[in-house]
Amino acid sequence: MKTVDKYIYKELIAPFLFGVAAFTGIFIGTDLIFEMTEYYIEWGVDVLTLLRLFFLSLPEIIILTFPMAALLGTIMAYNRLSGDSEITAMRAGGISIISIVLPALIMGLLTSGITIAITEFIVPGANYQAEQIIHQFKHGERRPDTQYDLFLTPLDSRTRRPDYILYAKSFNAENGRMTDVVLQSFEDGSPRSVLEAEEALWLRDGWNFFNGTVYFLDRDDRSPSLEFSQYRSREDIHSPAQAGKLGKDIDEMNIRELNEHIVLLEEQGRAAYEERVELHHRFSVPLASFIFALLAAPLGIKPQRSAGSATGFGISIIIIFIYYVLMTVGDALGSQGTIEPWLGAWLQNIIIFIVGSGLLYKTAKQ
Numbered sequence: 073m074k075t076v077d078k079y080i081y082k083e084l085i086a087p088f089l090f091g092v093a094a095f096t097g098i099f100i101g102t103d104l105i106f107e108m109t110e111y112y113i114e115w116g117v118d119v120l121t122l123l124r125l126f127f128l129s130l131p132e133i134i135i136l137t138f139p140m141a142a143l144l145g146t147i148m149a150y151n152r153l154s155g156d157s158e159i160t161a162m163r164a165g166g167i168s169i170i171s172i173v174l175p176a177l178i179m180g181l182l183t184s185g186i187t188i189a190i191t192e193f194i195v196p197g198a199n200y201q202a203e204q205i206i207h208q209f210k211h212g213e214r215r216p217d218t219q220y221d222l223f224l225t226p227l228d229s230r231t232r233r234p235d236y237i238l239y240a241k242s243f244n245a246e247n248g249r250m251t252d253v254v255l256q257s258f259e260d261g262s263p264r265s266v267l268e269a270e271e272a273l274w275l276r277d278g279w280n281f282f283n284g285t286v287y288f289l290d291r292d293d294r295s296p297s298l299e300f301s302q303y304r305s306r307e308d309i310h311s312p313a314q315a316g317k318l319g320k321d322i323d324e325m326n327i328r329e330l331n332e333h334i335v336l337l338e339e340q341g342r343a344a345y346e347e348r349v350e351l352h353h354r355f356s357v358p359l360a361s362f363i364f365a366l367l368a369a370p371l372g373i374k375p376q377r378s379a380g381s382a383t384g385f386g387i388s389i390i391i392i393f394i395y396y397v398l399m400t401v402g403d404a405l406g407s408q409g410t411i412e413p414w415l416g417a418w419l420q421n422i423i424i425f426i427v428g429s430g431l432l433y434k435t436a437k438q
Contacts, residue, residue, distance in 0.1 A: 108126060115209050184358045238254070257307055270283040278309065331351060349403055
């Protein structure tokens, strides 16, 4: 690694850490502390539980502060270098603007990778544990695994008609049990039979129904029936693990689980626009660290003798505001299907990338 690169990295790290601390403090002071206070006053939650909730909430905050810190740190570092004429000296020594900016881009890309890893491996589990704790002290019991009024209506990919329609009054993914079940089977898009059962259990050979009746339908509208104490359906009904994903919160899923959830929703004939936007956000929001570094570096290089941490912080706030306004617009359009979900999730990154690339090109030509 070149000496100049090491020097620039050293300049970037301190303001980046300052940005992480500053923006994390803002999120904690304006949101998290108020939640903790409400839990303590309204629900009487003990201090140890509050501390646990506090630390479980930090990963989700950190993935938001990393891109902001990358923006602030890059602006402050290059403002300092520019203000002390060190950028001018580097360019006079034959170092190009691209080479000067490259450490910031590499650091932004590395930060994006770390943020994706935190989003994938830490945040879903932390959110799940936090929700369990909150449900426990609000309702006095563990959050139930049972869903109520479960509907499964997968569509045949060829005919776009139902493979089957299943309704269960209650469904527990943990023990693989459904109660008060109604299953309507189809053949080539036409109703074939209707099954009613007191309960269904997931066994080795699939779903088995107990204590009910099957009504077989034919073209003459006659309905011969079969009463049973146990009946194995021929339908390829979703397993408890698959059906259970329908009731899981999106912020408690990792990328693989979210992708499987989307597939399951689309099998039910749902568009899943909002879920697809969220899936793309798992990458677009972390990559904002790289995008912000690309924009911030040419902004910081511009000579600003009065520039300091306050100026850099102000510029960062304005850019962050614009970024999240664009992200909100993209979310709304993508979630409604007005534009493609991927475009809705990446809209703000695309715009900032174009602006940042243009500024960098302009700065390099000066």
